[in-house]
Every structure is written in C-alpha cells, then in structure tokens.
Amino acid sequence: MDPVLPVHAALDDIAAALADRGAAVLVAPPGTGKTTVVPLALPGRVVVAEPRRLAARAAATRMAASLGEAVGGQVGYSVRGDRRVSAATRVEFVTSGLLVRRLQHDPELAGVDVVVLDEVHERHLDADLLLALLLDARDGLRPDLRLLATSATVAATTLADLLDAPVITVDAVAHPxxxxxxxxxxxxxxxxxxxxxxxxxxxxxxxxxxxxxxxxxxxxxxxxxxxxxxxxxxxxxxxxxxxxxxxxxxxxxxxxxxxxxxxxxxxxxxxxxxxxxxxxxxxxxxxxxxxxxxxxxxxxxxxxxxxxxxxxxxxxxxxxxxxxxxxxxxxxxxxxxxxxTADLTRLALELAVWGTPDGSGLRWWDAPPPGPLAAGREVLTALGALDPGGVTARGREMARLGLHPRLARALLDAAPEVGSRAAAEVVAVLDDDGLVDGVDLEAGLRRLRAGSPSTARWRREVDRLLRDVPAARGSGPAAALVTALAHPERVGRRRPGADPVYLLANGTAVTAPGLGDPEWIAVAVADRPPGAAEGRARLAVAASQDLAVRVGDVAEADEVAWSGGDVVARHVRRVGAIVLSSRPLATPPADAVRAAVLDGLRRDFGVLRFSPAATALRNRLRLLHAELGPPWPAVSDADLLAAADRWLGSPRSRADLEKLDLLAALRTLLPWPEAAHLDDLAPERLPVPSGSAVRVDYTADRPTLPVKVQEVFGWTDTPTIVDGRVPVVLHLLSPAGRPVAVTADLRSFWAQGYPQVRSELRGRYPKHRWPEDPLTAEPTRHTTQRRKP
Missing domain, CATH: 3.40.50.300 (P-loop containing nucleotide triphosphate hydrolases)
Structure with a gap:
C-alpha cells in the first residue's frame, strides 16, 4: 500500500461531502495522493475521468501496484483502442472523451456510483463537456450519482458554485x-x-x-x-x-x-x-x-x-x-x-445527440461561444449530420465512431470505394496529430505499414475503427480521397512561380515543404507560423483536379471585379477560391462594372488624379463644410465615395478613372443657390494694399496668404473669409519669396516683428524698400525702388 499521504487526512471529509451533498471539489497539489488514493476510498464502483490516455494508464498501473495486483483486477483502465477491465474491476480509469461516448450510449451510467473528474483545471473541451452532461444526467436521471472534481490548482469557488458542493483543500508537505x-x-x-x-x-x-x-x-x-x-x-x-x-x-x-x-x-x-x-x-x-x-x-x-x-x-x-x-x-x-478557442464541430454533434443542440439547457463552467458553435452546426449540416429536425441517423453513426465529424464522414464515405481497411488506416493517422513524421502522408503510411515505433498504436486504432464500420473492399488512392473528404476546403492548387505555394479552396495560401511539387494537394493539417505570409501544411498528400471537383463546391458564374488594379470581367468555373477555367466577358453588365469600379476606389482612392484646380476647389469646400456645415458638402475620401452616385459618372476601367475630370465632378456637388456665394465666402484670391490679387492657400487647416512684405505696407487689419469667421494667416515673404514671418496679427507684427526683419534683410536686399515706418509707407508690388523722374 502507499505510505500515508496528505490526502489520507481528508478522506472522511470527502466521504461526508459526497454522502451529504452528492458532490465535492478537492484541491490538492501533486504528490498528495488525490489520483491514486482517493478513488479506492470511495464507495461502490468508481470511474475516474482523466484528460489523457497516458495519465489514465499510468494512474491505473500505479494504483493496481499499490494493491499488489496487475491492471485489470480491482483497478482497470479504458482508453481508445485499449481496455483492461474485468468483472472484478471496481475503479476504472477512462479518458474524458471515452466517458462522454459512454454517457451518450447510457445516460444513466448504470452500475456507476461515483465519477471522479481528475485534473479539471486543465480545461480540456471533452472534460468541460463531460462535466455539463454529468450534471444534466444527475439532475434528471441519476440524482444518486456522486461527482468529485479534483485539481492541483483551480478557481475552486466557481467550480464549487456550479456543483453546489463544498471545497476540500489538502496541503502538501512542500519542499522549497x-x-x-x-x-x-x-x-x-x-x-x-x-x-x-x-x-x-x-x-x-x-x-x-x-x-x-x-x-x-x-x-x-x-x-x-x-x-x-x-x-x-x-x-x-x-x-x-x-x-x-x-x-x-x-x-x-x-x-x-x-x-x-x-x-x-x-x-x-x-x-x-x-x-x-x-x-x-x-x-x-x-x-x-x-x-x-x-x-x-x-x-x-x-x-x-x-x-x-x-x-x-x-x-x-x-x-x-x-x-x-x-x-x-x-x-x-x-x-x-x-x-x-477550439473547433466546436465535434462538441456541436455531441450536444445534438444529447438533445440540446445549442447547449442552452446545460450548466456550463464556461458556455460555448455562440458564433463558433453555430459554425460547427453549419459544418454538421453540410456533412449530413444535422437537418432541421435535429441529428440525423447519419449524424448518430458519425458520433458513435468517436471521431471528429469530418473524419467520420471521410471514413464512412471513402470505405465503400477504397476499402474499409485502407480508409481506416488513413483516418487513424489524421486523427492522431504527429503519428507520422514529415509532411508527406503517403510516405508516413508506408513507414507505419513497414513497422515504426508508432505502428502498434496505429494498428490498435485501425482495428477499433474496423469494428465500427461496415466491411467493404475497394481500391484507389485512399490517402488523397480520405483527406479531401475530411477537408474539402483544404484541397489546393499550386500557384505559378518558382516556389511552390498552394491556394486552397478556402482562400488560404500554404506552403508544403517536403511534399515535392505536385499540381494539386489535399491538406490534412496546417498552421500559420507567426509573421509568415502563408500557412504551412504539416501533413498533406498529392491530389488531382478531378478529386477537387468531386469533393468541392464547384460553381460557374460571370464575375466582374476589381483585380490587379483594374476591372476584370470573365466567366469563371471554380472550386471554392480556386479558378479551374475562365474566359473574358465581352459585354459585362454595367451595374457590375460600376460596383467593381467603386470597389477599386475603396481599395485605392489614389487612382483618381486631382488637377491643381480640382485640389484647390476641394480644399475650399472642405473649409466651408467645416465652418458652415451642410449644405456645403463634406469632401474627404470616404465622403466622396459615399456620394459617388452624384459625381462619378460611368467609368469602366482604371484608365477611365485616371482621365476623370474631377473639377467638373466636384462642381456637381455644389449646393444651390449657396454656390453663388462660393467666391465671396472662400475666394480664390484676396486683394492686398499693393493692388495685387494674391491666391489664398487652402491646403492647411487654416487658410494662408503668401505675400511679400512690401505689398502690405500700411495694412493693419488681418483679412478674414467665410463672412468674417476665419482669419487668414499671412505668410510674409522676403524679396526672394522666402517666409520671414507668419502672423495673424498685422498690428503686432509691425510693432514688434518688422524692426528685426528690416534689420536682417535691409543689408541683404539694399535695392528694396525697408522704411522705418511701414504703416505710412506706400505699398508696392515692385521688388526694387524706382528712381523719381
């Protein structure tokens, strides 16, 4: 027997909690004996659910050894493809997934007195589902079924509330x-x-x-x-x-x-x-x-x-x-x-078989997210496992296999064609990630058949599957067919180019290093390394176009789209995102062309070429909209796109967009009769004291007027626009046209800034006028002093 361990002191409390409340949560660190001591101390027949096959086997082996027995006596285990129990077995270790299958077959769990959910803190999907189903079974069919949840570390309060059970804590003698x-x-x-x-x-x-x-x-x-x-x-x-x-x-x-x-x-x-x-x-x-x-x-x-x-x-x-x-x-x-975070297709099937497709009738530790669960039901419907009436006979057969529904579908549909054994051999590999090394599925199967460290485990699973599917003979490329049936969206075609990159039917691009360079592939397992532009096939097999057409969603349609920087119109036959064939459309529908042009503008508004005059008008309208609001139009990229029906016209290509008269287009947005006051509110030019009419720059947030110092002598009132709402910022220039001062307060400039400007520039530009009193000097547009006659 095991030596006295910390959990021994808690056995009476555990028994009392199970007797009084029917459930308990045991929190105990590793090494306290919660896995190998507690189940033996519980009354009746005990089933211990473990998250992994390795843990189930190891725990059963150790517990049996503590009794001086071999596994299969008082202590046994059942994992997929391997079962060691007998009529004498009182404590049985099983994987969570296997117990879910057992519960679906027998919701009362006849003959079981206590279920121990070990290591619940790991939060595996099967374990969470098992907990929800056990609670439902206990509420309806088995009120006498006792549940003990054990963990080394867990948010115990939340779990205890769910179980309506006390928390029993065992402290280990911890070494530092x-x-x-x-x-x-x-x-x-x-x-x-x-x-x-x-x-x-x-x-x-x-x-x-x-x-x-x-x-x-x-x-x-x-x-x-x-x-x-x-x-x-x-x-x-x-x-x-x-x-x-x-x-x-x-x-x-x-x-x-x-x-x-x-x-x-x-x-x-x-x-x-x-x-x-x-x-x-x-x-x-x-x-x-x-x-x-x-x-x-x-x-x-x-x-x-x-x-x-x-x-x-x-x-x-x-x-x-x-x-x-x-x-x-x-x-x-x-x-x-x-x-x-996980794919919920299999969970959706289990829920449908249980009779609550959306899981709403169950008590969850964390309820399944509605979106991914709905996506799982969509997959099941496509596979024929669900229909409007609920789970179908095919769906129940798929659930009975204990596989992901995609793999169950592949096994059932491929077996009559390639033979039950060949189909089961491929499915057993696809269901055990990493059973074979390398990307090439065919090569991995050859190594398994020849004998490898994983062969025995693979053969046990193959034999299990063969017991659950009708015997059938056949021939053909089993690996490609089974993989494509399981994941039709992952059939891919090589893109043109030096490096083999495959476009999958679901629109994802992947590489397949180590597979050679086939034209078509079927991908069993793929991921996307962080920072990589494409995904990466981790297990795949060469395929064919015929296979892609057979398993995929083939469609033919006229397609008009913005592609490669222009409108492309063609009749296309495709399987998912993969184009099988195409031909140009001579007269594509005008509405489709217009939609494609608008899509192109959304992707790259810069394809439009605004002339200086169009840019200037756009900037003036932007100011008026900001200051006065409607009816003066908003003219940002997004706003112009939203109003495209008013100004775009009927361009049919990128070339048409590049030639578009955007000055005329903007004028179509001008509001009437307000547009008659455009030049009064936001004039193109402003008169200055020298008599010049200087162009206003509307590029910045505030309008600016670049003008030489000599042209504004005597000017003391800063000009305004938009009915006096907006002061114009003056950029005062040297004779060479370089800014020497920026001001919106001319009086202050003449008093404080001009003396310094005069001191710095008089020597550099001696032929220009730099009067001591600019307020009384005559403004001039001429850049040099003229001789008096």
Missing part, C-alpha cells in the same frame, strides 16, 4: 523550490535555450532533470542536442512500454523531456530540477483562414507553478524558467478553456 530565469539569448530558438538550461541544472543539483517542451518535434530536437546524456522522452505518442519506463526510477541521472502530460496525474521519480520552456501546445481555430489545429502559446501562471512544483515533490529543488524574469508577472492567471 528555488527559481532561476534563463532567458533566451539573441536569436536563440527555444530548443537551444532549454538544452542550455538543462546543462546548467545538471551542474547545479543532484538528481534527474524534468524539462517541459510544447511538442514532440521540440523534444526530439533537444534530445539531439543532449545526445551525450541519458535522455528519456515522455509524451502521448510513445509506445506503452516506453511511457512506463519514463515513469520508473532510472539507474543513473536522467534528463526527462516531456510535453504537458507530465504536469499532473503522473509522478516522474527522482526529479530535483525542472526546466520549463514556458510554452504549451493547445487547440486553436483560425476562423479567418479556415485552419484549425495546435498552436504554441505561453503557459499560464498556474501551469508554471505546477510545473515548478515537480522539482520539490521529494526534496528541495530548483526550477529553471526559460524566459526573462520580468515576463513572469505578465503570464495569464489560468489556462484558457479550450471551449473558447
């Missing part, structure tokens, strides 16, 4: 964990930072080092950098024997490179130092680009704390964090719930 920050050096990749921190940790502490990395690719690259050390990998893709080996003490000092699977539920013995990359890989949907998959994000403060705690499970330890210390305070407090 010292913190060291190892930020990346300039240009250093995360793998290099982690490898450097691992070597630092080995020199600083005795014992094993546990390093957290976001994914298998990063683990393998770091392992290559540490090839001189005893490196052990720990992640969900490993065969069971290698997973188990990582969870047993080693003979010497080890470096365990793990994904987030090692954050909770599992105990990695011998660890005295943790190296935390600060990154995690989580599901994300890029709705704009139509891509869903795994994204690399910063961990939350709660996860960082939990990872660090692994260093202090058995003795004082140290954590080496691979980010600057000042960034610690900027980490989000808790992980983002998957329900807010």
């Amino acid at each position: 964990v010292a913190e060291t920050y190892v930020p990346p050096q300039r240009g250093e990749r995360v793998e290099s930072t982690v490898a450097r921190a691992v070597r630092t940790a080995l020199s600083a502490v005795d014992g094993d080092v546990l390093a957290f990395l976001p994914g298998v690719g990063e683990i393998r690259r770091v392992a290559g950098m540490l090839s001189d050390l005893d490196v052990v990998e720990l992640h969900g893709r490993l065969p069971l024997d290698r997973q188990s080996a990582a969870l047993r003490p080693g003979e010497g000092r080890r470096v365990v490179l793990a994904t987030s699977v090692a954050e909770s539920s599992l105990t990695v013995p011998g660890v005295r130092a943790v190296v935390d990359s600060g990154l995690s890989r989580v599901p994300r949907v890029d709705h704009r680009r139509g891509m869903s998959g795994l994204a690399t994000v910063r961990v939350s403060a709660a996860v960082a704390t939990q990872r660090a705690g692994r260093a202090g499970r058995e003795a004082p330890g140290r954590v080496f964090r691979c980010w600057p210390e000042h960034e610690q305070s900027t980490l989000p407090r808790y992980p983002e719930p998957e329900v807010r």
Whole structure:
C-alpha cells in the first residue's frame, strides 16, 4: 500500500461531502495522493475521468501496484483502442472523451456510483463537456450519482458554485523550490535555450532533470542536442512500454523531456530540477483562414507553478524558467478553456445527440461561444449530420465512431470505394496529430505499414475503427480521397512561380515543404507560423483536379471585379477560391462594372488624379463644410465615395478613372443657390494694399496668404473669409519669396516683428524698400525702388 499521504487526512471529509451533498471539489497539489488514493476510498464502483490516455494508464498501473495486483483486477483502465477491465474491476480509469461516448450510449451510467473528474483545471473541451452532461444526467436521471472534481490548482469557488458542493483543500508537505530565469539569448530558438538550461541544472543539483517542451518535434530536437546524456522522452505518442519506463526510477541521472502530460496525474521519480520552456501546445481555430489545429502559446501562471512544483515533490529543488524574469508577472492567471478557442464541430454533434443542440439547457463552467458553435452546426449540416429536425441517423453513426465529424464522414464515405481497411488506416493517422513524421502522408503510411515505433498504436486504432464500420473492399488512392473528404476546403492548387505555394479552396495560401511539387494537394493539417505570409501544411498528400471537383463546391458564374488594379470581367468555373477555367466577358453588365469600379476606389482612392484646380476647389469646400456645415458638402475620401452616385459618372476601367475630370465632378456637388456665394465666402484670391490679387492657400487647416512684405505696407487689419469667421494667416515673404514671418496679427507684427526683419534683410536686399515706418509707407508690388523722374 502507499505510505500515508496528505490526502489520507481528508478522506472522511470527502466521504461526508459526497454522502451529504452528492458532490465535492478537492484541491490538492501533486504528490498528495488525490489520483491514486482517493478513488479506492470511495464507495461502490468508481470511474475516474482523466484528460489523457497516458495519465489514465499510468494512474491505473500505479494504483493496481499499490494493491499488489496487475491492471485489470480491482483497478482497470479504458482508453481508445485499449481496455483492461474485468468483472472484478471496481475503479476504472477512462479518458474524458471515452466517458462522454459512454454517457451518450447510457445516460444513466448504470452500475456507476461515483465519477471522479481528475485534473479539471486543465480545461480540456471533452472534460468541460463531460462535466455539463454529468450534471444534466444527475439532475434528471441519476440524482444518486456522486461527482468529485479534483485539481492541483483551480478557481475552486466557481467550480464549487456550479456543483453546489463544498471545497476540500489538502496541503502538501512542500519542499522549497528555488527559481532561476534563463532567458533566451539573441536569436536563440527555444530548443537551444532549454538544452542550455538543462546543462546548467545538471551542474547545479543532484538528481534527474524534468524539462517541459510544447511538442514532440521540440523534444526530439533537444534530445539531439543532449545526445551525450541519458535522455528519456515522455509524451502521448510513445509506445506503452516506453511511457512506463519514463515513469520508473532510472539507474543513473536522467534528463526527462516531456510535453504537458507530465504536469499532473503522473509522478516522474527522482526529479530535483525542472526546466520549463514556458510554452504549451493547445487547440486553436483560425476562423479567418479556415485552419484549425495546435498552436504554441505561453503557459499560464498556474501551469508554471505546477510545473515548478515537480522539482520539490521529494526534496528541495530548483526550477529553471526559460524566459526573462520580468515576463513572469505578465503570464495569464489560468489556462484558457479550450471551449473558447477550439473547433466546436465535434462538441456541436455531441450536444445534438444529447438533445440540446445549442447547449442552452446545460450548466456550463464556461458556455460555448455562440458564433463558433453555430459554425460547427453549419459544418454538421453540410456533412449530413444535422437537418432541421435535429441529428440525423447519419449524424448518430458519425458520433458513435468517436471521431471528429469530418473524419467520420471521410471514413464512412471513402470505405465503400477504397476499402474499409485502407480508409481506416488513413483516418487513424489524421486523427492522431504527429503519428507520422514529415509532411508527406503517403510516405508516413508506408513507414507505419513497414513497422515504426508508432505502428502498434496505429494498428490498435485501425482495428477499433474496423469494428465500427461496415466491411467493404475497394481500391484507389485512399490517402488523397480520405483527406479531401475530411477537408474539402483544404484541397489546393499550386500557384505559378518558382516556389511552390498552394491556394486552397478556402482562400488560404500554404506552403508544403517536403511534399515535392505536385499540381494539386489535399491538406490534412496546417498552421500559420507567426509573421509568415502563408500557412504551412504539416501533413498533406498529392491530389488531382478531378478529386477537387468531386469533393468541392464547384460553381460557374460571370464575375466582374476589381483585380490587379483594374476591372476584370470573365466567366469563371471554380472550386471554392480556386479558378479551374475562365474566359473574358465581352459585354459585362454595367451595374457590375460600376460596383467593381467603386470597389477599386475603396481599395485605392489614389487612382483618381486631382488637377491643381480640382485640389484647390476641394480644399475650399472642405473649409466651408467645416465652418458652415451642410449644405456645403463634406469632401474627404470616404465622403466622396459615399456620394459617388452624384459625381462619378460611368467609368469602366482604371484608365477611365485616371482621365476623370474631377473639377467638373466636384462642381456637381455644389449646393444651390449657396454656390453663388462660393467666391465671396472662400475666394480664390484676396486683394492686398499693393493692388495685387494674391491666391489664398487652402491646403492647411487654416487658410494662408503668401505675400511679400512690401505689398502690405500700411495694412493693419488681418483679412478674414467665410463672412468674417476665419482669419487668414499671412505668410510674409522676403524679396526672394522666402517666409520671414507668419502672423495673424498685422498690428503686432509691425510693432514688434518688422524692426528685426528690416534689420536682417535691409543689408541683404539694399535695392528694396525697408522704411522705418511701414504703416505710412506706400505699398508696392515692385521688388526694387524706382528712381523719381
């Protein structure tokens, strides 16, 4: 049996809470025994829901060992493709997703007395859905079903309110964990930072080092950098024997490179130092680009704390964090719930099967966002899983397969053509991200068939799928067909050019490095690296135009659009965004052409060429609108676009726009009879004392009058326009036409500014008049003093 652990002291409180309230929330750090001690102490048959297959297997194995038994006796587990239980099994560990399927088949969970929801703080989508369904089942069918939610770190109050349950807290005997920050050096990749921190940790502490990395690719690259050390990998893709080996003490000092699977539920013995990359890989949907998959994000403060705690499970330890210390305070407090960020198509199907398509009848920790959930229902409708009456027979068959609905559709539709086994082999790869290395799906399948470390796991899933689909024989390119059926929007065609870039049917551009240079591809998995112009195919297969036409939404139409800087009119046949063929339209509809021209103006208003006269009129109108308002028109780019029906005319091309008479166009916007006063309100020129009529500059916010000093001798009243509302700013010029003063107060200038101007310029321009008293001097437009006759 396990030694006395901190959770033992809370067992009576847990039992009392479940008996009195039917539910409880247990908050206990790693190492307290919440996963392996508590279920055995609960009455009746207990099902423990774990977020991951690895955690379910490991917890069952450890609990069975504590009883001196093999797995499958009193303690068993069930994960997809692998089940070890018997009639004697009283505690069964299952994955959250598998328990959802079980609950859909048997909403009463006959024979189950207690469900333990372990590690609920991780906020996986399946776990959140399971919690909502269990609460609904308990409210209606099983009021006697007891629920225990356990977590190492969680917003316990919110969860307790949802369950209407007390919170029971267990404190671990925590060993101190010292913190060291190892930020990346300039240009250093995360793998290099982690490898450097691992070597630092080995020199600083005795014992094993546990390093957290976001994914298998990063683990393998770091392992290559540490090839001189005893490196052990720990992640969900490993065969069971290698997973188990990582969870047993080693003979010497080890470096365990793990994904987030090692954050909770599992105990990695011998660890005295943790190296935390600060990154995690989580599901994300890029709705704009139509891509869903795994994204690399910063961990939350709660996860960082939990990872660090692994260093202090058995003795004082140290954590080496691979980010600057000042960034610690900027980490989000808790992980983002998957329900807010993930693709909700599968969730939408589960809800429809449960009988509440929008989920409104359920009690949620965080309710699904309406928009993404509606998008999921649209996909299901397109797949034939939903109709106006609810979930269809096909939809129930898809749900029974335990796959994403897209993959279920692909398996069901491809099996009769290429054979059940061939279709199942491809689906098993598509459903297990990273089961094969590299982009080429066909090459990955060949390696799996020939035998690879992942072959056994792949074959178990293939066999599971074959038990659930009708047997069928067939032949054909299974990989391309299955992938295209699952993701018809991700069939792509290579763009012309040296570098292979593919335009997908959903309008996204992706690269496919490592796939060769086929004309067509079908993309199974894609993402968009930060800062990249295109997405990147992570798993794809060569396809064909025939396949794209078969699975895609093919349409033919006359299209008139602004493209490439001009109006393009053509008859187009396309599949999604991909043009299959096109021919020019000789006489496109005038209204369509006009709409295309307006679209071009919205994209690039600069295509219009305002003459100096048109620009001057536009500036005068801008001032009048600002000062007097309507009916004087607003003439910003946006305002002119809004009023295009009044002035644009009928241009049919970019050339027509460039030749447009914009002075005449602006005149069509002038209000009548007010336009008769345009020159009085905003004159083109103003008379000055010399007799000149000087052009007013309306370019700036305030109108200006550039005039030579000699032309305004004796002028003391600053000119105004717009019925005296707007003073004109005078730009007083030297004989060479350069500004020597800017003023809106002539009296002040003559008294204070002119003496200095006279002193500076009289010597430079001796032939010009610089009288001591400019107020009594005669203004002149001439630039030199004339001799008297």
